[in-house]
Amino acid sequence: MGNTAMPREIRLSTTPTPEALAELRLGDIVYLDGLMYTAREGVYKRALEEKANIPMELPSESAANFHCSPAARINADGSFDLGAVTATASFRFAKWLPEWLEKSGAKLVIGKGGMSSKDYKSYFVPNGAIYLSTVGYGTGALLGRGVENVEAVHWNDELGLAQAMWVIRCNRMGPFIVASDNEGNCLFERENAKIAENLHRVYEGTRPATLKRYGETDDRSDEVIG
Amino acid sequence: MISIDLIEKTAGVLMDKAAIEIPQDYLDGLEGAAEVEDGDLSSFVLQAMLENYKAAKEDRRAMCGDTGCPRWYVKMGNDARIEGGPVALEAALRRATADATNGVPLRPNRVHPLWRTDHNNNVGIGAPEIEYGFEPGGEWIDLITVHKGGLFGTDYRMLFPSDGIEGIKRFYLDSLVAFGKRGLACQPAIIGIGLGGSKDTCMVLGKRAACLRTVGDRNPDPKIAELEDEFKELGNSIGMGAMGFVGKSMVIDCNIEVGYCHTGGMQMSVHAFCLSSRRAVARIHSDGRVEYRTDPEWFTPYQRRETVEWETPQCHEKSA
Numbered sequence: 258m259g260n261t262a263m264p265r266e267i268r269l270s271t272t273p274t275p276e277a278l279a280e281l282r283l284g285d286i287v288y289l290d291g292l293m294y295t296a297r298e299g300v301y302k303r304a305l306e307e308k309a310n311i312p313m314e315l316p317s318e319s320a321a322n323f324h325c326s327p328a329a330r331i332n333a334d335g336s337f338d339l340g341a342v343t344a345t346a347s348f349r350f351a352k353w354l355p356e357w358l359e360k361s362g363a364k365l366v367i368g369k370g371g372m373s374s375k376d377y378k379s380y381f382v383p384n385g386a387i388y389l390s391t392v393g394y395g396t397g398a399l400l401g402r403g404v405e406n407v408e409a410v411h412w413n414d415e416l417g418l419a420q421a422m423w424v425i426r427c428n429r430m431g432p433f434i435v436a437s438d439n440e441g442n443c444l445f446e447r448e449n450a451k452i453a454e455n456l457h458r459v460y461e462g463t464r465p466a467t468l469k470r471y472g473e474t475d476d477r478s479d480e481v482i483g
Numbered sequence: 484m485i486s487i488d489l490i491e492k493t494a495g496v497l498m499d500k501a502a503i504e505i506p507q508d509y510l511d512g513l514e515g516a517a518e519v520e521d522g523d524l525s526s527f528v529l530q531a532m533l534e535n536y537k538a539a540k541e542d543r544r545a546m547c548g549d550t551g552c553p554r555w556y557v558k559m560g561n562d563a564r565i566e567g568g569p570v571a572l573e574a575a576l577r578r579a580t581a582d583a584t585n586g587v588p589l590r591p592n593r594v595h596p597l598w599r600t601d602h603n604n605n606v607g608i609g610a611p612e613i614e615y616g617f618e619p620g621g622e623w624i625d626l627i628t629v630h631k632g633g634l635f636g637t638d639y640r641m642l643f644p645s646d647g648i649e650g651i652k653r654f655y656l657d658s659l660v661a662f663g664k665r666g667l668a669c670q671p672a673i674i675g676i677g678l679g680g681s682k683d684t685c686m687v688l689g690k691r692a693a694c695l696r697t698v699g700d701r702n703p704d705p706k707i708a709e710l711e712d713e714f715k716e717l718g719n720s721i722g723m724g725a726m727g728f729v730g731k732s733m734v735i736d737c738n739i740e741v742g743y744c745h746t747g748g749m750q751m752s753v754h755a756f757c758l759s760s761r762r763a764v765a766r767i768h769s770d771g772r773v774e775y776r777t778d779p780e781w782f783t784p785y786q787r788r789e790t791v792e793w794e795t796p797q798c799h800e801k802s803a
Contacts, residue, residue, distance in 0.1 A: 328548050371665060463650070464647070467645055
């Protein structure tokens, strides 16, 4: 390892107080205790578009929404085996999240890659919610160790294993990284801005493609050559 | 004759190994990256990854919750005979994939693209992919499973000879920067580049360059080998590390494969084999011996041959 400073480590409840959330700084490392549930496009569509009744008490039981599908199985006797858990990219769920945060009272959204500061400022901050990113996106085994028990799997018949609502009891589950704060600042945008300063130098000596693509121009009358 | 039961049993073991055990060549590469990384957050991430691989092996649990899209590469020596023929082989690989999905367990990732039907076993229309290669001589069969992530880090572009190396570099950097932000490509990755072929074969070459070669391996064409070194360096000088944080670990290695293409074109594809570079290999011999390894040894002189006819070199072939 290079000569680097270690980030702060914090234990946090999955039903956190506003004070505990206010303490969090971008880049802090968080370990979670309490109940967490998985919800992604399947759950959002079913709860918000089809207006199905959410099968648990939110947010009193859990205020932590994990964007995840676990590597898991449901045994013949109805019990669950869960090996590894890893987050999936959250930006795809922006369509449903404003309504979901309001309806579910979620205070922690846990996933991969975070959202934009615009998302954070427009509906995370007003709902008092914070975004936590998983680390490395491949630490599934470490996160799996933090799962004390799978308490329930809701909507498996309707949505399938990958989209079902898994209710997980966490015991020092982590690590997660604080990727938004209570002002709506975005860790990834901060990092991107630093990296962007160097990009022009890296691109020196390269050239744009001879044949352009739509998307590189929004003018559909453009011939995209040259 | 290679027994179909042995093929299925071996395939099951490979599914388990691929999901749980990080290949040593990638681990060595990542440890090297962790040593030079000086970004605070990037360093923390790499350290967590190294701990994660250890936890996965100790607990025998999948290293990542997204266990990717299992696929098979089958290579046969020219004299190999399989009990029940290729249809039995494909059935055995599909069974092993389904059983391991439930057994390890893996995430049942594979769904119908429109109806989102999930058989909960990673088997469906066209899934798992099974691709074939052949080698002169030998009564063995190599089973290779790769569980590559299936969403981010891959792109294709039709370039032309006038785009030159400068154009190749641009598209390479564009792909890394676009998918590296927020770490969507789950870097540091093994980057595979396909050059030439047709659009489909260009994608196949690049994917195989990422998944079927190992860290530290170099293309036998010395000028391409130089490009591989240069591109690895270039990717790591972007200033981006794990998860898109400030850092210098983007590319664990860069592998380039080429195929002859249309005289007017220079197709290019870029593929990222992620932090969980899952691959496992076994050679099954006709006498029932099974040898496990992590290097697919896919790109042999025969696979890269340029000539009409193939003359078997005088040196002895590995055979059972």
